[in-house]
Amino acid sequence: xxxxxxxxQYQHVQEGEDFTxxxxxxxxxxxxxxxxxxxxxxxxxxxxxxxxxxxxxxxRLTFQFGEAKKNSSLHITATQTTDVGTYFCAGLGGGSQxxxxxxxxxxxxxxx
Amino acid sequence: xxxxxxxxxxKIIEKRQSVAFWCNPISGHAxxxxxxxxxxxxPKLLIQFQNNGVVDDSQLPKDRFSAERLKGVDSTxxxxxxxxxxxxxxxxxxxxxxxxxxxxxxxxxxxxxxx
Numbered sequence: 001x002x003x004x005x006x007x008x009q010y011q012h013v014q015e016g017e018d019f020t021x022x023x024x025x026x027x028x029x030x031x032x033x034x035x036x037x038x039x040x041x042x043x044x045x046x047x048x049x050x051x052x053x054x055x056x057x058x059x060r061l062t063f064q065f066g067e068a069k070k071n072s073s074l075h076i077t078a079t080q081t082t083d084v085g086t087y088f089c090a091g092l093g094g095g096s097q098x099x100x101x102x103x104x105x106x107x108x109x110x111x112x
Numbered sequence: 113x114x115x116x117x118x119x120x121x122x123k124i125i126e127k128r129q130s131v132a133f134w135c136n137p138i139s140g141h142a143x144x145x146x147x148x149x150x151x152x153x154x155p156k157l158l159i160q161f162q163n164n165g166v167v168d169d170s171q172l173p174k175d176r177f178s179a180e181r182l183k184g185v186d187s188t189x190x191x192x193x194x195x196x197x198x199x200x201x202x203x204x205x206x207x208x209x210x211x212x213x214x215x216x217x218x219x220x221x222x223x224x225x226x227x
Contacts (some may be wrong), residue, residue, distance in 0.1 A: 006154075030213075031213065033215075033216075041220075042203060042218040042219065042220055042221050043155065043203070043205075043216075043218045044218070045215040045216060045217070048213075048214065048215070088154050088155075090154070092212050092213070098212055099145075099157045099160055099167075099168050099212050100157065100212045100216070101157075102154030102155050102156070103154050104152070104153050104154050105153075105154050
């Protein structure tokens with residue numbers, strides 16, 4: 001079945017450093033979504049990417065969808081302590097009635 | 113706009129007991145999802161409803177789990193009997209669009225501990 005792999009599992013950075021998490025799917029995706037889950041909280045939607053090669057930016061966050069629509073990345077520039085949490089990618093398989101497959105997430109800690 | 117409501121927030125039961133969780137989605141959202149999130153992992157879809165019909169329940173352990181969405185609004189998820197490996201956070205989410213397109217709004221979850 002469809003699998004979504006995410007690396008790294010953990011990332012510890014000094015405040016101000018950059019951070020990147022990568023997501024890879026075993027199959028071509030219809031779309032990919034990114035969610036952030038703060039410690040003790042629930043997943044909160046960040047963005048959805050649909051088009052091959054798409055790049056979207058939200059302030060210090062840059063999201064990319066690969067040309068083959070099988071991989072994606074999230075890059076945070078100049079991390080802040082408020083960026084702490086677990087970042088999940090979730091891929092939607094082909095077809096009109098699919099469901100999201102979540103990766104295991106990348107847990108980001110930021111040292112002030 | 114009110115968010116997705118879930119209750120209870122926490123539940124501790126012994127194995128072989130039964131438990132039920134309740135979810136009230138955002139008003140007007142036709143699609144409702146139940147996810148299981150085991151510690152250290154991403155959410156795993158258990159069941160997806162479109163209005164009051166089941167779209168996908170392929171990963172629902174039907175020998176012990178059941179879910180319903182009466183009148184296409186509120187939903188309940190039941191486990192009977194519970195096993196130790198059912199300890200997890202059960203998340204309810206809703207969305208406006210069909211087929212897992214677009215933003216999913218998650219509730220706060222119910223943390224279940226099975227002893």
